[in-house]
Amino acid sequence: MSPVLEAGNLRVTFGTSVAAVRGVSLTMNRGETHCLVGxxxxxxxxxxxxxxxxxxxxxxxxADILRFHDYDLTRLSERGMARLRGDRIAMIFQEPMTSLNPAYTVGSQMAEVFQRHRRVSRATALDRAAELLQRVGITAPGLRLKQYPHQLSGGLRQRVMISMALMCEPELLIADEPTTALDVTVQAQILRLLQNLQRELGLSLLLITHDLGIVARMADRVSVMYAGEIVESAPAGALFAAPTHPYTRGLLRCIPVPRQVRRDEPLGSIPGVVPRIAPDFVGCSFRDRCAQAMPDCARHVPRQRATIDHDYLCRLPTDWTRAEAA
Ligand SMILES: Nc1ncnc2c1ncn2[C@@H]1O[C@H](COP(=O)(O)OP(=O)(O)O)[C@@H](O)[C@H]1O
Ligand code: SF4
Ligand SMILES: [Mg+2]
Known part of the structure; x- marks a missing residue:
């Protein structure tokens, strides 16, 4: 089966001084949850x-490759992209107010998304909106549809945004810290909803989170990002069982047993901060914070395979942790 999304060597720079994304490659299959952490x-x-x-x-x-099914996103016009966006590809933003317009009611915004992509009446669109609000645990959806975003609490806004992203039953959902503002009960409800949708619709989910409890519960595959690069990527089980990159090991240090991660467990804290990287940077960007750093880490760093579907970006051999423990 061909992948839903394929990115190869994706790069983003801001001006001449900031390289924010540096050669990210990832593939997402139908029904898969891929967690991006860092x-x-x-x-x-x-x-x-x-x-x-x-x-x-x-x-x-x-990008060398940026494909959604048969669409080459590097060549797609803005109009073509707008047709996919909100329909077959949807995103839940980290900040709810990014995608909610303060000037319109929740109902009119949700209906508008649906009517932009489907030939349906406003009444049908509003029914669909009410149904989705209910599915994300919002009671009295009829009342909420008539309200403006500023009349809702942060948690409600987040849930409205999640339902809005689901209006057209997207095949790919990119969710950027979607449950951060929500309490644990609602968070569990939303994660269950996403899992149900995956089962029902084969939804592929690119889930950005720094909550390792969510990663352990949801991820099929995990990619760890550092300073614009994926420094390690593996099936979730393999990543928790045998984290290989020193950064991943730092993040996971607080997990004693993978399946017993507590909800809201923070990522392990590593002394220092993520550096800002200029486009001409050479070597390992983690070297200032890495206990294993050696002089050669300032030069080219190879991407290595720990197993066939587990790779990491580091000079250390795959079994270095065993040597460290000995
Ligand atoms: N519009 C922008 N202009 C300049 N730098 C930006 C802009 N947006 C993000 N960045 C920089 O890109 C880097 C990655 O940011 P971001 O993707 O938001 O990080 P994350 O989501 O992992 O917290 C940061 O160093 C950030 O300051
Ligand atoms: S390449 Fe060197 S500095 Fe970078 S993570 Fe590996 S050992 Fe540490
Ligand atoms: Mg972010």
Missing amino acids: ESGCGKSVTALAIMGLLSRTAHRS
Whole structure:
């Protein structure tokens, strides 16, 4: 089966001084949940916006491959992209107010999304909106449809945004920290909803999160991002069982047993901060924070295979952790 989404060597720069995404490659299959994890500032949101074609004008995007099914997104016109967006590809933004217009009621915004892509009456669109609000756990959807975004709490706005993204039953949903603002009960409800949709519709989910509880619960595959690069990517089980990149090991340090991760468990904290990377940067961007760094880490860093579907970007051999433990 051909992949739903394929990105190869995706790059995004802002002006001449910031390389926010540096050669990201990933493939998403039907029904798969791919979690993108990493500290704040690693380039997760910019990667998502680059796929959606929603970067700001100051950004420059390039890619060897950027495909959604048979569509070459590097060549698709803005009109063509707008036809896919909201319909077959949808995104839940990190900040709800990015996609909600304060001047229109929830109902009219949700109906508009649906009517833009489907030939249906406004009444049908509003019925669909009410049904989706109910599915994300909003009671009295009729009342909410008549309200404006500023009349809703942050949690409600987030849920409205999630239902809006689901209006057209997208095949690919990119969700950028979709449940961060929500309490644990609602969060569980939304994650269950997403899992049900995956079963029912074969939805592919690119889920950006820094909550390892969510990763352990949802991910089929995990890609760890650092300073604009995917530094390790593996099936979720393999990543938790045998994290190989020193950065991944730092993030996962707080997990004693993968299946017993507590909800809301923060990523392990590693001393230092994510550096800003200029386009001409050479070597391993993690070297200032890495306990294993060696002089050669300032030169080219190879992408290595730990197993056939597990790779990492580091000079260390795959079994270095065993040597470290010995
Ligand atoms: N519009 C922009 N102009 C300049 N730099 C930006 C812009 N948007 C994001 N960046 C930079 O790109 C990097 C990645 O940001 P982002 O993708 O938002 O990180 P994350 O989502 O992983 O927290 C950061 O260094 C950020 O400052
Ligand atoms: S390449 Fe070197 S500095 Fe970078 S993570 Fe590996 S050991 Fe550390
Ligand atoms: Mg972000």
